[in-house]
Amino acid sequence: MKTRTAARAAILPDPPQTSPQEQEKMRFAALRAHLLEEEHADVLRESLSAALFRLEGPLDAMASTIERLRHSDPAAAATLAAALAEGRARLEELRRLIPPCSREGATLVNLNEVLHGVLDVSTPRLLQNGVTVSWRPTAVLPAVTGRPLQLHALFKALVDNAIDAVSERGWRTREVGLTTTLADDCVQVCIDDSGPGVPHDVRLKAFEPFFTTRPRRLGTGLSRALEVACEHGGAVELTDAPGGGCRAFVELPAGHGGLAS
Amino acid sequence: MNKKSVPIAATECASGHCDTHELRFAQLSALYSVSQVLSRSLNYRETLREVLRILDGHVGLSRGLVSVAEPDGGLLVQAVHAHGVAPDQYESMRFRAGEGIVGVVLEKNRPVVLARAGDDARFANKMGIYDYELPFVAVPIKVAGNLKGVLAVQPEPSTPERLEEHAHFLEMIANLVSQSMQLALQVEQEKRVMQEERDRLRRTVRHQHGFDSIVGRSAAMRRVFEQMRLVAKWNTTVLIRGETGTGKELIANAIHYNSPRARGPLVKLNCASLPETLLESELFGHERGSFTGAVGSRKGRFEQADGGTLFLDEIGEISPAFQAKLLRVLQEGEFERVGGNASIKVDVRIIAATHRDLEAAIDKGDFREDLFYRLNVMPLYLPPLRERPEDIPDISRHLLAKIGEEQQRALTIDDRAIRALAQYEWPGNVRELENCLERAAVLSEDGAIDARQIRIPGRDRPGATALAAERFAPVQIAMPPAPDDDASPPLPEDAEITERQRVIAALQQAGWVQAKAARLLNMTPRQIAYRIQTMGIEVKQF
Numbered sequence: 001m002k003t004r005t006a007a008r009a010a011i012l013p014d015p016p017q018t019s020p021q022e023q024e025k026m027r028f029a030a031l032r033a034h035l036l037e038e039e040h041a042d043v044l045r046e047s048l049s050a051a052l053f054r055l056e057g058p059l060d061a062m063a064s065t066i067e068r069l070r071h072s073d074p075a076a077a078a079t080l081a082a083a084l085a086e087g088r089a090r091l092e093e094l095r096r097l098i099p100p101c102s103r104e105g106a107t108l109v110n111l112n113e114v115l116h117g118v119l120d121v122s123t124p125r126l127l128q129n130g131v132t133v134s135w136r137p138t139a140v141l142p143a144v145t146g147r148p149l150q151l152h153a154l155f156k157a158l159v160d161n162a163i164d165a166v167s168e169r170g171w172r173t174r175e176v177g178l179t180t181t182l183a184d185d186c187v188q189v190c191i192d193d194s195g196p197g198v199p200h201d202v203r204l205k206a207f208e209p210f211f212t213t214r215p216r217r218l219g220t221g222l223s224r225a226l227e228v229a230c231e232h233g234g235a236v237e238l239t240d241a242p243g244g245g246c247r248a249f250v251e252l253p254a255g256h257g258g259l260a261s
Numbered sequence: 262m263n264k265k266s267v268p269i270a271a272t273e274c275a276s277g278h279c280d281t282h283e284l285r286f287a288q289l290s291a292l293y294s295v296s297q298v299l300s301r302s303l304n305y306r307e308t309l310r311e312v313l314r315i316l317d318g319h320v321g322l323s324r325g326l327v328s329v330a331e332p333d334g335g336l337l338v339q340a341v342h343a344h345g346v347a348p349d350q351y352e353s354m355r356f357r358a359g360e361g362i363v364g365v366v367l368e369k370n371r372p373v374v375l376a377r378a379g380d381d382a383r384f385a386n387k388m389g390i391y392d393y394e395l396p397f398v399a400v401p402i403k404v405a406g407n408l409k410g411v412l413a414v415q416p417e418p419s420t421p422e423r424l425e426e427h428a429h430f431l432e433m434i435a436n437l438v439s440q441s442m443q444l445a446l447q448v449e450q451e452k453r454v455m456q457e458e459r460d461r462l463r464r465t466v467r468h469q470h471g472f473d474s475i476v477g478r479s480a481a482m483r484r485v486f487e488q489m490r491l492v493a494k495w496n497t498t499v500l501i502r503g504e505t506g507t508g509k510e511l512i513a514n515a516i517h518y519n520s521p522r523a524r525g526p527l528v529k530l531n532c533a534s535l536p537e538t539l540l541e542s543e544l545f546g547h548e549r550g551s552f553t554g555a556v557g558s559r560k561g562r563f564e565q566a567d568g569g570t571l572f573l574d575e576i577g578e579i580s581p582a583f584q585a586k587l588l589r590v591l592q593e594g595e596f597e598r599v600g601g602n603a604s605i606k607v608d609v610r611i612i613a614a615t616h617r618d619l620e621a622a623i624d625k626g627d628f629r630e631d632l633f634y635r636l637n638v639m640p641l642y643l644p645p646l647r648e649r650p651e652d653i654p655d656i657s658r659h660l661l662a663k664i665g666e667e668q669q670r671a672l673t674i675d676d677r678a679i680r681a682l683a684q685y686e687w688p689g690n691v692r693e694l695e696n697c698l699e700r701a702a703v704l705s706e707d708g709a710i711d712a713r714q715i716r717i718p719g720r721d722r723p724g725a726t727a728l729a730a731e732r733f734a735p736v737q738i739a740m741p742p743a744p745d746d747d748a749s750p751p752l753p754e755d756a757e758i759t760e761r762q763r764v765i766a767a768l769q770q771a772g773w774v775q776a777k778a779a780r781l782l783n784m785t786p787r788q789i790a791y792r793i794q795t796m797g798i799e800v801k802q803f
Contacts, residue, residue, distance in 0.1 A: 053491040060640050064633075067620045184461055204568075204608065207521035208495050223494050230493070230519040233471060237524050253468070 032121055038149055039156070041099050046220040046227075048098045050209035052091055059087055108143035109151055111187050111252070115178055118155045122163065129167040131174040138180050142254040144187055146232050154228040157221035158191045158236075158248040164214060165195030165246060177241075182254070186234070189250040192241035203238045225250075284320075284423075288430050291319035295437055305445030306340055312438060313342035313414075322414035322427065324390055326363070327402070327438070329410040329446065334358030336367060336411060339442075343390040354388065361385030363399055366411045372400040372428045376421065391415060398428050402435040404443045412438070467523060470514040476659045479649035485512070485641065492639050493519040498591065500576075500636045501614040503643025505774045506692030509614040510574065512641065517570040522610060525569030528562045533575035537583055542599045545586075551600020563596060567607045576636065577617030577628065584629045591635045611636075646687040646694065653683045653694070660695050661710070664702050672702050674710040685717045689772010696773065761796045764789065773800065 062084050069077035119126075119133060126133060144151070159176070166174040177192040198206065205211055207226045212219030222236075229236045234252035241247040294315045298308055313325030324343045328336040336356040356364050362384050366373050378384050379393030391397070392415060399413035412435045416427045472486060492499055493516045501509045510529070517527045535543055542552075546561030562571060579587065590596045591611065595604045613636050622628035646653065657679060665672040678701075687693055701714040763782065767789075771777035779789040793800055 049491060050494075053488070057638055061634065061637060064620055064637060064640075068624060071624070183457075184464070186464060201608070204496055204521045204610075226494060226521055227490070230471070230523075233468060235467065235523045236521070251464075253464070 028120070035121060035149070035152065035156070039153060042153060042224055043218060043220050045099050045101065046209060046224050047218055048094065050220070050223070052095055052098075055091060059084060059091075062087075104147040104149050106145055106147055109146045109148050110141060110143050111151070111189060112137045112141050112180055114148065114151050115155055115180065115189065117152060118159050119178070121156065122159050125160075125163055126176070129163060129174060131163055131166055131176055134175065134177045136177070136179045138182055141180055141182060141187060144232070144252045144254055146252070150228045151232070154225045154236075154250070155189070155191070157225045158250070161221060161248065162191050162193035162195070162246070165193045168195070171195065183251075185254050186251050187254050189252075191248040191250075192243075193245045193247075194241070194243060195245045197240065197244055198238050198246045206238060207236075284426070287320050291315055292433065292437075294319065295434060299437060299441050305442065305449070308441065308445075309340035309438070310342055312434065313340055316414060316434065317342055320416075320427075320430070322398075322416050322431070323395075324392070324415040326388075326413045327410060327442075328356065328363060328413075329442070330367060330408055331355075334367070336360075336363060338388075339410070341388070341390065346390060356387065361387060362397060363411045363413055366399045366401055366413075367408060370401055370403075370408050372398065372432065374398050374421075374424045374428050376418075376424065378415065394418070396424055398424060398431055400428060400431045400435050402439045402442065404439045409439060409443060409446075463524060467518045470511075470518045472515050472519060475508065475511055475515060476656045477649065477652040478655060479644075479652045481644040481649050482652060485643060488641055489516055490519070492516060492641065494521075495639070496610050497638050498611045498613065498636055500638075500640045501612065501643065502619075502640055503614075503616065504645045504688075504690055505616045505777065506690030506772055507643040507645060508691050509616075509643060510572070512643065513570070513572040513612045513614065516612060517572075517610075520570070520610070522569050526566055527570045527572065528566040529572040529574065530562050531574040533578035537580055540579070540583060541586065545590075545596050545598055546601075546605075547599035548601040551598075555600070558598070558601075561598065563590065563607050563609055564605060566609045568609075570610045570612055573611060573613045575615060576613040577615035577619055577622060581627070581629060584632045588629065588632045588635060591632070646690045650683050654679045656691060656694065657682055657698060660691075660698050661702065664695075664699055665708070668702060670708050672705070672708045672710060674698075674701075675712070677712040678710055678715045681712050681715045681717065687772070688770055688777070689774055692774075693772030760792070761798065764792050764796065765798060768793075768798070768800070775800075 062080065066077050066080045066084065069080065115135075115137070119135065125131075159178075162176045166176065173194040175192075175194040177190070179190045179192070181188045181190075202211075207222050209223040210219045211222070226236050229250055229252065232252050234250065236251075237249045239247045239249055295312050298311045298315065301308075309327045313327065316322040316325050325341070326338065327340045328338045331337050335358055338354040338356075358364060359368050362373055362375070362378075362381065365383055375381050375384070375397040377393070378386075378391055378395055378397040381397075384391075384393075384397065386393070395415040396418060397413070397415055399411055401408050402410040402412055412431060414427075414431065416424065472489065475482075475486070477483075477485075489512060499513075499516060501512050503509055513529075514527065517523065530543065532540060542555075542559070542561065544561050544563055546559050546564055547555050549555060549558045586596075594608075595606050597604055619628050619633055619637075623630050623633055646656075657674060661672045661674055682694065682697070689696070697715065697717065698710075700716065701710045702708070704714045764778070767778040767781045768775070771781060775789055775793070776786045779786045782789065784792075792798070
């Protein structure tokens with residue numbers, strides 16, 4: 001709770017004299033705006049760096065070829081080398097455009113609160129698509145060391161995916177279930193949907209940047225989610241939900257075990 | 262079978278004789294069907310549901326329920342058969358100890374028969390499937406006298422004698438069911454324990470192999486980290502290139518445990534460690550009888566790594582013939598076991614590693630160009646330690662912490678020692694550094710390492726070095742060390758130095774990597790291996 005109020009306080013100046021409900025509403029709107037901004041920056045960062053990385057592949061192949069040409073055809077090698085250097089310089093320019101990561105400090109985070117926040121923010125979409133949510137938190141959950149905004153983004157991406165999965169036109173059962181459990185020293189979160197499920201052969205591929213099954217989506221959600229989970233010493237997996245559909249399973253080490261400083 | 266006739270006959274026939282006869286017949290056919298179901302090895306919950314369905318269909322015992330005793334005295338519902346109930350609707354529902362009639366059966370360990378379910382105050386109807394007007398019969402399920410669960414049904418209304426008969430029949434069914442239930446529960450329990458154990462182990466391993474398990478703040482290493490972070494997300498093949506001892510395996514671990522495959526297997530194989538013929542069966546598996554001694558069929562590493570990552574170390578050492586086979590797997594994702602015909606398809610991400618200059622190997626015709634381009638989709642270059650001396654202090658402290666953990670004592674190192682370490686070229690890279698620190702740690706009595714314990718090969722008198730290494734004696738080295746010269750320390754070539762010392766010195770300089778030492782001496786790896794054997798040189802394994 002502390003972190004969320006802190007985030008809100010940082011965003012908003014002192015509110016004018018209004019009713020507590022009004023204040024709460026405004027704070028909430030500000031939080032949403034802030035999160036949206038973060039999300040946009042995240043998407044940009046993720047897609048730029050992934051695209052740059054993909055472009056490096058062919059350049060590396062070129063470098064190998066140049067290396068081999070040096071003996072047989074030095075002139076061609078030199079021309080190619082110049083072109084390669086040019087290409088690398090361009091990529092370097094692009095790399096400088098990547099927005100820097102907001103260095104958010106790590107605190108002790110209660111995942112139940114994070115998930116609750118994600119549901120709060122997603123309420124309009126849930127209502128709009130007629131999705132019912134069953135929220136089954138484990139009441140007493142040990143805290144996780146982590147960056148609250150990143151964790152929020154992680155679960156937001158997974159909940160967004162779940163909503164997408166059940167909101168296909170004509171899809172009947174529109175249910176999303178969130179569960180938190182404790183296993184050994186790990187907090188486990190299951191985000192289940194009653195959608196059509198994810199076929200086996202794309203369950204690993206789905207984490208690649210730009211992988212998407214929906215038009216007008218960039219497909220960076222899962223790849224970002226994976227990265228955040230890994231940074232926190234955890235993992236994400238797509239499996240079957242009990243009633244068909246897809247389960248996104250997240251595991252994060254509790255206490256101080258996780259985050260790499 | 263005559264589904265409806267039994268209950269109807271029970272109410273219509275007044276004499277009691279043909280009625281009983283009908284019932285016996287129905288019970289017998291039900292028993293027969295139940296025994297058939299039990300002998301089929303279905304999923305155990307499905308089996309129970311099928312048994313309940315038979316009880317309903319053959320003998321008119323409706324609304325069947327099987328629940329299993331839990332360690333705390335409660336009951337866990339395993340199967341329910343009732344009209345309009347989805348197969349798994351009530352599964353995993355629990356009764357507390359003594360709750361409802363079912364709970365009473367569990368407590369008293371004997372059958373309970375009610376003429377009208379609604380008449381008994383203890384009747385809970387927790388699931389809402391029961392008819393209050395109908396009788397209710399529940400019997401215990403026992404294994405070797407121990408109470409394991411409860412079987413409950415609702416028969417049609419009838420005489421008390423008839424209800425007793427139903428109870429008796431139900432007990433028979435309970436006895437039949439108990440054995441298979443017991444077995445299935447045991448298997449399930451064991452499987453759960455194994456899975457938990459596996460998950461726990463994987464978590465532990467994952468903790469050990471995160472990105473933070475690799476130490477380095479130099480620009481070169483930061484670049485490697487960034488590449489690793491990005492490469493982890495794609496399912497493409499990765500080629501890790503770097504000198505021996507730069508930590509290629511560590512990188513492969515970190516990529517695997519930060520990829521979506523982290524919860525899948527990570528299988529490793531050193532391609533140089535096996536002769537060609539074994540390598541093939543090791544990687545692809547073999548069928549029974551495919552060669553002498555192949556007594557059973559066996560899964561290869563490719564199959565073991567399905568859904569995970571396969572790390573192929575020393576990929577540069579495989580023969581052109583084998584390269585062709587590997588290329589086919591990479592291109593088609595399919596292969597056959599040795600001696601097998603069926604194509605096997607697997608979902609495996611390959612991480613290959615080599616210290617060899619593959620481009621030169623291609624020019625010489627030792628390495629297939631097409632395979633190279635397949636592997637080289639995402640190359641990762643690991644800088645040698647001499648190109649990032651600024652990382653040496655951090656790495657040294659990290660390694661000492663690790664060594665200290667093994668030796669179970671605190672190890673410290675002073676700045677002069679660190680400076681000495683940072684001045685050396687480290688041809689054997691981190692592995693050699695680790696070896697050097699391990700030796701220093703052994704030499705230090707109180708766990709404090711200073712420059713006196715750091716013995717760097719080639720820094721002091723060459724001949725003495727080799728001899729000293731053999732005796733594991735500490736060598737005092739003069740501080741500060743000589744300024745860095747670019748050339749690596751020359752190999753002693755004096756006539757008085759024996760062949761043996763020459764080999765040892767070369768091995769030391771190469772960080773005990775035999776192939777590298779062989780190059781230093783202009784020998785083949787086989788020649789140096791032969792010398793190591795015949796001269797009785799003790800090789801340090803890392």
